[in-house]
Amino acid sequence: MSGGQTKNAALTTAFAFHYQVLIGLDKCFSLEEAQSVWFEKDGDVSLIAPDAVASTQTEVKDYATPLTDHHENLWKTLKNWLAPEFNHTQYGVLVLHTTQAFGATTRLKDWNEQSVEQRLAVLQAIFAERTDEQLNTKKPSEIIKIQKAVMACDEALLKSVLDKVALFTVADNAQALEKQILAKPVGIPKNNLSSYLHGLVGFVYSQATQQSWSISQQAFAEKCEELTALLCKKEFTFPVFSGYEASELEVELHQDRPFVQKIAEIDHHEMIPDAVGNWLELQNSLLEQLDEYPLYKDKTVTYQNQLVRKYKLAYSSAQLEAIDAIKSSKLLYNKTMQEQPLNMGNDIPPIEYKNGLIHDAMDDDERDLKWRVEP
Known part of the structure; x- marks a missing residue:
């Protein structure tokens, strides 16, 4: 032809x-x-x-x-x-x-x-x-x-x-x-x-x-x-996090994940799209073929462990103050999500990165973390 x-x-x-x-x-x-x-x-x-x-x-x-x-x-x-x-x-x-x-x-x-x-x-x-x-x-x-x-x-x-x-x-x-x-x-x-x-x-x-x-x-x-x-090689920088809000389809696709179930457990359903969006952004950043990927992964593991230790302390305090389980749980969630990220060396990570790591930790059964505060 x-x-x-x-x-x-x-x-x-x-x-x-x-x-x-x-x-x-x-x-x-x-x-x-x-x-x-x-x-x-x-x-x-x-x-x-x-x-x-x-x-x-x-x-x-x-x-x-x-x-x-x-x-x-x-x-x-x-x-x-x-x-x-x-x-x-x-x-x-x-x-x-x-x-x-x-x-x-x-x-x-x-x-x-x-x-x-x-x-x-x-x-x-x-x-x-x-x-x-x-x-x-x-x-x-x-x-x-x-x-x-x-x-x-x-x-x-x-x-x-x-x-x-x-x-x-x-x-x-x-x-x-x-x-x-x-x-x-x-x-x-x-x-x-x-x-x-x-x-x-x-x-x-x-x-x-x-x-x-x-x-x-x-x-x-x-x-x-x-x-x-x-x-050229520069000082380590984070991938871009835009504060992505998950679509209805993405929320439905991930609704059975432990971190989503733990938010639903405290009747905080309106927060789920943001949570899924932060979690997805984190997962995508870990899949990117960045030149700094090995360093980024190592820093991420270390930073997540710091966040988990801090969260466990906040959860213990919430238990001591709790009167209403659902109200105390929602307050703990809101306070944790609003907190400014911990410094990582000379850098302040994006808040979506921090929140994505917390949701990722909630998704890990071995860590046994939850939002629901039991008085």
Whole structure:
């Protein structure tokens, strides 16, 4: 079906473009003062420096098939670099960055170690394999058209370009590249690294305008500092508690839990939605994948034990003063819920966190806690 093919083609294009962005992002980490990374300026990714010798133009290709003598990847890239509209003098290095490995028998394997004369000789030998019939047919294949265009160029121009060409093969795929990028930041917790990457990728995309798309060394450094300050390891902080009030469905779902039954036992039914809401917020906070989770869990256990000890003392006092069991029980409940939280080191926890822990303790049969005051 054509609809599926169009969608798949669009996805393939999108993934290829995202890979190009990741390559550019990776280059941003090596930028020096006054340098910048450009996208779609003279090709895929350009590193522009005040000195042309230090500038590089990179064509990014993600292929599964090997890089062989007649593969279109190298030949098409050479054709683009030889085009009149491309000014190769702006760059000291022209890089073909490809995920491909060299083919088993290709003559391109030693390219990066060869002189310009040797490189030209390799291309000439490869092109010489084409027969007159292949070259002169009315409808030559696309790769033959490209090869003819390359080899028909002025030899001086061809040698000038070939002298700058570097082949970077078996390049990391997108997943490996992301992992490589995430190894660069220092001081950011593991669970925050994904947010760091997303922040940088979003920053790169946001720099595109209708006129140009570039990232300067200064702008990139400032963004890295901003994200590091935001996501680096800070002093322990609590998850957000909003004072959630449980819905009728949630109350019904949890109505048989011991902590709910103990509130119903003292005829304090109107307090149940808030109690279930506090309990749910606590449970959800303990399920969150926080970087500080081990510390949060340990602090929570310690804090709950403190609250239970304090509650037992308050319950004993309520027993001594009790005349009416239900009234005394409701007063104990209200006083306990309204009390400001105990300090946890230098922090004052959210009151919903404190109350959620009390309800959680009431839900623990082994603690044998209750609201009903028996005179």
